[in-house]
Amino acid sequence: MNTDKGNHDSIFAIGADGIDTEAIVERIRAAVADKMARGAYRDPAVVRAERANLLCSSDDETFFPYYLECLKEAAAVDINDYEIVEKRRFMAGAFIALKKAIWHLLRFYTYRLWSQQNQTNAMLVAAIENMENRHRARVRDLEDRIARLERSNKTA
Amino acid sequence: MPKAKAIAFVCPRYPQGAAAGGAETLLRSLAVQCARDGRKVLFLTTCAVDHFTWANELPEGPEDRDGIQIIRFPVNTDRDTEAFLAVQSRLCSNIRLSEDEEDTFLKNGVRSDALMQFLHERHADFDRLVMGPYLFGLVISAATAFRDRTVLVPCLHDEPFARLKAVREMFLSVRRILFNTAEEMSLAARLYGEAPILSSGRARVVGMGLDPFEADPAAFAKKHNIGAPYILYAGRREPLKGTPMLIDYFGAYIERAKRPLALVLAGSGRVETTPASETAVLDVGFLAEQEKREAMAGAAAFVHPSANESLGIVLLEAWMAGTPALVNARSAVLAAHCRNAGAGLWFRSYPEFEEEITLLLDNPELRRAMGEAGRRYVLREYSWDAVRPRLLAALDSD
Numbered sequence: 039m040n041t042d043k044g045n046h047d048s049i050f051a052i053g054a055d056g057i058d059t060e061a062i063v064e065r066i067r068a069a070v071a072d073k074m075a076r077g078a079y080r081d082p083a084v085v086r087a088e089r090a091n092l093l094c095s096s097d098d099e100t101f102f103p104y105y106l107e108c109l110k111e112a113a114a115v116d117i118n119d120y121e122i123v124e125k126r127r128f129m130a131g132a133f134i135a136l137k138k139a140i141w142h143l144l145r146f147y148t149y150r151l152w153s154q155q156n157q158t159n160a161m162l163v164a165a166i167e168n169m170e171n172r173h174r175a176r177v178r179d180l181e182d183r184i185a186r187l188e189r190s191n192k193t194a
Numbered sequence: 195m196p197k198a199k200a201i202a203f204v205c206p207r208y209p210q211g212a213a214a215g216g217a218e219t220l221l222r223s224l225a226v227q228c229a230r231d232g233r234k235v236l237f238l239t240t241c242a243v244d245h246f247t248w249a250n251e252l253p254e255g256p257e258d259r260d261g262i263q264i265i266r267f268p269v270n271t272d273r274d275t276e277a278f279l280a281v282q283s284r285l286c287s288n289i290r291l292s293e294d295e296e297d298t299f300l301k302n303g304v305r306s307d308a309l310m311q312f313l314h315e316r317h318a319d320f321d322r323l324v325m326g327p328y329l330f331g332l333v334i335s336a337a338t339a340f341r342d343r344t345v346l347v348p349c350l351h352d353e354p355f356a357r358l359k360a361v362r363e364m365f366l367s368v369r370r371i372l373f374n375t376a377e378e379m380s381l382a383a384r385l386y387g388e389a390p391i392l393s394s395g396r397a398r399v400v401g402m403g404l405d406p407f408e409a410d411p412a413a414f415a416k417k418h419n420i421g422a423p424y425i426l427y428a429g430r431r432e433p434l435k436g437t438p439m440l441i442d443y444f445g446a447y448i449e450r451a452k453r454p455l456a457l458v459l460a461g462s463g464r465v466e467t468t469p470a471s472e473t474a475v476l477d478v479g480f481l482a483e484q485e486k487r488e489a490m491a492g493a494a495a496f497v498h499p500s501a502n503e504s505l506g507i508v509l510l511e512a513w514m515a516g517t518p519a520l521v522n523a524r525s526a527v528l529a530a531h532c533r534n535a536g537a538g539l540w541f542r543s544y545p546e547f548e549e550e551i552t553l554l555l556d557n558p559e560l561r562r563a564m565g566e567a568g569r570r571y572v573l574r575e576y577s578w579d580a581v582r583p584r585l586l587a588a589l590d591s592d
Binding site: 081188 | 293443445446449468533537539540543545546549553560563564567
């Protein structure tokens with residue numbers, strides 16, 4: 039029997055001899071990638087939740103590449119990703135119209151600020167990535183040299 | 195006729211109540227199985243309870259417990275804790291230690307001259323010395339001193355301690371190594387070389403057996419007055435086990451999904467909730483064995499957020515209770531269990547966690563089928579009937 043729900047249609051078949059969890063996880067990863075591209079996880083709650091995950095990763099080799107990926111994802115700020123809404127029922131239409139008018143007036147200045155911010159973010163990410171690559175290579179080189187020196191000291 | 199008739203187990207702590215981790219439980223279980231097989235077993239340990247202070251809290255001397263004889267020895271009190279912690283901090287920051295620093299780390303970790311003295315006097319009385327886990331000074335010095343008789347049960351994790359020179363030398367020199375899973379053995383091969391680990395015939399995958407049990411899935415929620423579905427973690431609550439991440443993920447889930455769900459945390463260690471999750475997190479502390487099983491049986495899912503596991507005993511227990519699992523994908527061991535059993539899903543990030551929890555909560559039939567698959571897997575691979583022959587063969591072989 040199929041248990042299709044929401045975004046996870048046809049992922050698995052209940053009653054099969056074995057459950058292919060690999061296939062379920064692959065489908066979930068594809069669904070997450072799709073939703074991520076649509077901005078479904080651009081939410082302060084998600085950023086807070088990943089705090090400990092980043093901290094846990096910080097002691098191994100995977101931390102920086104992963105952190106850089108997160109930074110790249112976040113660097114390009116999108117200011118058109120929301121709809122102008124009004125929670126109050128009373129004169130909701132009028133309030134929305136007023137908000138849209140204010141947004142229309144401020145848009146020119148906001149876009150300037152936004153493009154400058156995106157430019158700065160992109161440059162910062164590129165600089166950090168470059169520094170990381172250079173430092174990683176230098177540290178590796180230094181570690182190799184120390185190991186060689188220790189070996190030659192022992193044999194001397 | 196068994197070749198390993200007399201076996202001494204060496205482990206810095208003997209598990210009693212909340213004061214032990216999975217490695218200590220594993221060593222005790224193996225010792226009990228050997229004793230039940232009619233072999234002479236002695237368990238050598240220290241008087242310590244707390245693995246941070248290593249204070250001598252229990253009386254030294256012999257004691258009979260769990261059908262085996264235990265002898266407790268005092269931990270050396272002259273250790274320089276400050277120097278030890280300073281080096282440990284550098285090590286945990288992935289800073290390469292000099293030989294002097296590594297020496298400081300090993301000399302000032304948990305050690306017991308009294309236990310070593312006993313081994314020096316009596317080691318010839320034993321055919322095998324089974325020791326673990328790998329990262330303590332006491333185990334490293336004993337395993338290195340008696341390498342020809344040592345059967346190491348490392349409980350190895352991919353962490354900075356595993357890269358110490360002394361640890362590497364121990365892995366390369368002991369008589370036999372008993373791993374809990376094929377993934378743990380692969381990690382050792384990656385760290386210390388394929389030839390000395392895989393090709394030498396010294397390494398075996400043994401693991402730990404579980405006794406089958408049944409538990410009432412409604413009992414725990416009724417006792418604790420939990421009206422909503424709940425997910426469960428049981429074990430030590432500390433950053434190394436990933437519990438702060440689990441609490442953060444759960445808080446975000448409650449905030450975003452807006453559906454009734456509780457997180458039950460059982461075990462020892464501090465729990466720090468977030469404002470988003472504090473009303474939905476239930477800290478029940480250390481549970482008696484039967485209540486823990488009931489909590490597992492009633493959970494919508496068992497969540498194991500740790501990246502550092504060599505076996506994952508609580509995951510196997512949750513499957514024995516018929517409950518599906520969600521695990522941290524960064525643990526190769528836990529993810530492989532889930533893949534092999536068809537009984538759990540693994541997540542790398544919050545979005546995957548969110549999707550997987552929702553999938554399980556929305557599909558009771560999937561939960562049931564995965565839980566049953568988990569129980570079948572544990573009975574097949576990790577019952578004592580399956581593990582005991584692997585253990586005894588590994589101890590008896592030359």
